Amino acid sequence: PLRATSTTRPTRSGYGVPVEAGRSAVHDLELVELGTVEAGDHQLTIRAHRGADPASPVMIVLPAMGVPARYYQPFLRSLAARGRTVVSFDLRGQGEALPRARRGIRFGYQDLIDDTGAVVDLVARNFPQAPRFLLGHSLGGQVALLYSASHPDRVSGVTLLGSGSVWFRSFQGSRAWKNLAGTQVVAALSAVLGCWPGERLGFGGRQPAGVMRDWARQGRSGRYRLGGSDTDYEAALAASDVPLLTVTMDGDELAPESSVDHLAGKAARSARTRRHYSCEIAGAAKLGHYAWVHNSDELARWIGEWAVAAAVEPAAESG
Template identity: 65%
Template sequence: MAHDAADRPATEPRSTVLGLVAAGPHRIKVRAAAQEDPASPVVVLLPAMGVPARYYRPFVADLHAQGLSVVTFDMRGQGESTPPAARGVRYGYQSLIDDVDAVLDLVASLHPQAPRFLLGHSLGGQIALLHAASHPGRVQGIVLVASGSVWFRSFTGVHRLRILLGTQLVAALSTLFGYWPGHRLGFGGRQAVDLMQDWARQARTGRYRLNGSATDYEAALRTVRQPLLTVSVSGDKLAPRSSVDHLAGKAELAPRTARHYSRSAAGAASLGHFSWVRNGGELSRWIRDWIAAIAPNAASWTTSAPK
């Protein structure tokens, strides 16, 4: 089903700064496009590797138009978050998971009546699911959009070899340089060496064993019981359906709804790992309907949301 421009929000919603999250030298500015109803569900959006939160503004507007409050922030070292990744600035997946928990603390303090959901894109989806595994009960559900395992065997054909060689080369260069200079090399933005090592290890082994963490994440993932919505995207070579299935399959007890966002559903001539963000009107409806089915106060906020 195609959708024309009349289906899109006319303007971006007003965004306000909720506060700052601090961990050591790191400062993360948290923003929100909130609904007037304090009980409206809150979606906390976790960006992809190297992608600033501002890139998601069109999709934030789509979600907000569906009656959802949307919280955004930049991952460590990205966008408004400081300091940037550099030699001697160390953090990995575990630090990003801890940051999500601090953001949820802030959201809970300001929106105590609202059910909370994590929505992760690419790396953000991995972090969202790992957070849910290690912090049970903090959110009511997890949405993964264009987010899959990096394990090379979850890809098909020649892409298996490309993923394996590419991820290990990135990790090796990150170790050599003391950080990943993706802003100069055209992939992933500036990233800390520990993060790229965590990423490459999962690509090589298929398992989450994180630098600086004693948590058995593979075991923890098997205990996740929150509802899970996974969305693969047409034309996405970085997170094909096989990759999405491998990541979601780690949460074997989670009730899963799996959807595929096609060009016809989006009303777009082409889609991919990143371009879906600017063609997310129908996807935002899917997310609204999924949340409405599981949110405790769905009846009170969906009555005024567009159909």
């Protein structure tokens, strides 16, 4: 079973990276080690920046596949600059989370969902007055939505950031068939090799075969049937009414609007707010699936305002 342990150890600039002299307090973001989640040789480190108001919403950020938590530092700073409490951790097997994916290491989506539950519990103990919001990027958004559907009383809302369904029919034109072929080839190679060596093949980072099998199954079927899990996630999603904010990004070919709509549409009872983050709004030359992190000030404002409203009363459908 997962075990969460609280600590209060600060790190420089959150991840041991020295901050530049002369930068403001908002840029010198201090992430304190909030605790660890452990089970056998599995260990996650959870870090947080505490906002001034103990009752202000807590933003728990779930990374994308193959993306370390430290990549989101600019986004965390944008959230923290608006007085939010932010929580950061690596998905199992990514960044500093142990163990690394290799042959014989077996975990899948359900384990990522269980990890999220342990993080939420740790946050609840440390910030008992604060409503909790999950902010998931790409794969992190899928995990966040699945967790919220199966534990609707544990979170006050979910934000999907460039996070959509992998189902091939949720993409347009030739991209649909490329996605179908790609997801199935990745899963097959992962099964043969014992893991997916994405750090060498240019996609997704190093991942266990179980994660890629769950990912590919949803890619071909459009449904979440997770290995090692008895939960009917499709039914749980259909019954969920957890408030939902979905954000699409300019130039994001991995999570276009059609893909995001398919994922969010599974939670049809949830009050959904839709937003599109354009280069013009962000003041950026490009955004895409990843670069939005570096131009996220306005996005942080959207999320913060939505969370405050959702914590009081579920948001109404908006464009």
